[in-house]
Amino acid sequence: MTNTLHRYSEHYALEPAPNPAPVRDDYIVFAMASRGINDDDLVEKYRGFLHLALKHKPVNIGDATKGGALRPRQDMNPTAHWRRGHQPDPEQVIAGIEGHTTVAAVFDNYAAMEAFVEELKAADLGISVNISAPMAEAERCCRDAGIVRHSVEYSLGFRGRVDKLPDAKTLELSTMCGHGMLSADFVRKMVDWVKENRRTPAEAARYMARFCTCGVFNVSRAERIIRKACALQR
Amino acid sequence: MKIDPDKCVACGNCVAVCPMGAIHIDPEVGRAVVDQDECVECFACYRGMSKEHLNPVMVRAIRKTARLFRFRFDPEPDICPTDAIVPQDLAWPRIVRRAFSDPQVPHESTGIHGRGTAEVKTNDVTARVNEGEAGFVVEFGRPGVGTRFRDIERVTAALAELGVEFETNNPVTSLMRDPSRGLLRGDILGEKILSAIVEIKTKLEQVPAVLRRIKDLGREVDTVISVGVSTRCDTEGNDSLRGMLEREGYAAYRGKTNLGLGRVTVRNEA
Numbered sequence: 349m350t351n352t353l354h355r356y357s358e359h360y361a362l363e364p365a366p367n368p369a370p371v372r373d374d375y376i377v378f379a380m381a382s383r384g385i386n387d388d389d390l391v392e393k394y395r396g397f398l399h400l401a402l403k404h405k406p407v408n409i410g411d412a413t414k415g416g417a418l419r420p421r422q423d424m425n426p427t428a429h430w431r432r433g434h435q436p437d438p439e440q441v442i443a444g445i446e447g448h449t450t451v452a453a454v455f456d457n458y459a460a461m462e463a464f465v466e467e468l469k470a471a472d473l474g475i476s477v478n479i480s481a482p483m484a485e486a487e488r489c490c491r492d493a494g495i496v497r498h499s500v501e502y503s504l505g506f507r508g509r510v511d512k513l514p515d516a517k518t519l520e521l522s523t524m525c526g527h528g529m530l531s532a533d534f535v536r537k538m539v540d541w542v543k544e545n546r547r548t549p550a551e552a553a554r555y556m557a558r559f560c561t562c563g564v565f566n567v568s569r570a571e572r573i574i575r576k577a578c579a580l581q582r
Numbered sequence: 583m584k585i586d587p588d589k590c591v592a593c594g595n596c597v598a599v600c601p602m603g604a605i606h607i608d609p610e611v612g613r614a615v616v617d618q619d620e621c622v623e624c625f626a627c628y629r630g631m632s633k634e635h636l637n638p639v640m641v642r643a644i645r646k647t648a649r650l651f652r653f654r655f656d657p658e659p660d661i662c663p664t665d666a667i668v669p670q671d672l673a674w675p676r677i678v679r680r681a682f683s684d685p686q687v688p689h690e691s692t693g694i695h696g697r698g699t700a701e702v703k704t705n706d707v708t709a710r711v712n713e714g715e716a717g718f719v720v721e722f723g724r725p726g727v728g729t730r731f732r733d734i735e736r737v738t739a740a741l742a743e744l745g746v747e748f749e750t751n752n753p754v755t756s757l758m759r760d761p762s763r764g765l766l767r768g769d770i771l772g773e774k775i776l777s778a779i780v781e782i783k784t785k786l787e788q789v790p791a792v793l794r795r796i797k798d799l800g801r802e803v804d805t806v807i808s809v810g811v812s813t814r815c816d817t818e819g820n821d822s823l824r825g826m827l828e829r830e831g832y833a834a835y836r837g838k839t840n841l842g843l844g845r846v847t848v849r850n851e852a
Contacts, residue, residue: 359835476844486839497819498842499702501812507800508807527685531601559630
């Protein structure tokens with residue numbers, strides 16, 4: 349599962365701009381246990397991880413087998429079309445953890461991620477913890493937290509029939525669900541709806557987040573991208 | 583996936599949410615239909631949309647009346663109002679579509695959800711990739727393009743010729759009839775999936791050659807390929823991979839960093 353590895357930004361454009369702007373609002377910290385190695389008291393470790401994360405105000409958290417803090421509902425009624433709640437429910441994520449999975453917390457600022465990583469180091473949960481972010485920022489975080497990096501994995505972008513890919517802004521949004529559950533057509537539709545003033549950027553970002561089954565979709569970054577795509581100041 | 587024509591009200595919400603663009607409204611019948619050859623059984627429509635369970639006859643009557651007066655109702659875009667999307671029983675070989683497309687189904691070969699690979703995410707306790715080695719995750723079909731196994735085989739066969747080592751504990755490897763030649767089972771070659779990851783391991787110094795070969799192979803397949811490369815850092819936390827990638831012209835901007843906080847905690851009674 350490389351669900352957070354290939355998050356598109358200008359750096360991966362086929363013809364990159366000379367100095368692409370750094371991405372400073374997309375940091376994911378996730379944990380994964382290995383069968384028969386460190387999966388004892390697994391549920392408690394995962395819940396402990398997410399409880400620690402909540403102290404640092406993540407913009408999303410998720411359990412890869414159940415979903416994120418924003419999820420589709422099976423019991424909607426027609427009033428939802430006028431009065432829909434868009435509030436995330438992180439406690440539902442934590443309560444729903446049942447066994448082997450990957451749990452993740454998404455932050456929109458470096459300081460929150462770094463503080464969380466420091467707490468994780470002190471908590472010593474014994475499960476594997478990774479940062480998925482710009483590599484230089486992750487390296488800086490390790491240095492600041494007094495951690496020696498164990499392994500690294502670099503995303504090298506896309507090859508092959510890249511002519512089949514959507515435009516850059518759509519890719520930035522759709523690849524935030526790394527499993528590809530968020531369709532490019534839906535992203536374009538939501539951006540168009542924001543342009544037409546039928547929905548706000550915040551609402552559009554939350555519709556998209558519900559399709560991400562791991563909870564790694566960054567609603568804060570998505571709002572920023574949608575505003576930029578729509579050239580909105582509001 | 584199928585759409586129940588008795589329940590569908592042709593609202594069109596499911597059309598945009600399909601990652602493969604496999605759903606459309608058939609004007610002949612006035613219902614949404616799924617192109618079974620393009621559908622990868624990812625369940626994004628079934629699971630990703632909220633549901634209302636409304637009476638289809640009532641909803642059709644309201645929609646018909648509104649259309650008569652050219653009223654536009656502005657519904658929530660991620661709701662199936664009548665719960666019309668229905669999963670179907672999947673038999674071999676179609677069942678591999680779901681295994682490689684629905685991230686909430688664990689792969690039988692690895693027990694891992696998603697694409698079924700752990701890469702270096704657990705390298706601190708599994709030691710899959712060591713210093714001086716490089717682990718490649720070569721992913722086909724993502725984002726949003728999809729792929730058929732025949733394209734994957736084209737690449738795995740070429741990589742096998744380079745003498746690379748395919749990760750044993752990987753869903754694609756488990757479907758190989760001859761891993762030494764990178765050949766997949768013949769009965770799945772036409773199946774379309776959302777994405778699959780081929781994992782290989784090489785010596786670090788082989789990285790440039792493998793990357794160039796993958797770049798060349800990208801011109802021969804009818805899908806997109808995304809590549810990740812990993813290695814283990816030295817005792818100081820430094821890695822010798824980044825410089826190598828930058829020399830090859832890759833951005834290497836984003837990625838994953840394993841913090842090394844994992845440790846063996848399960849006592850092996852045996």
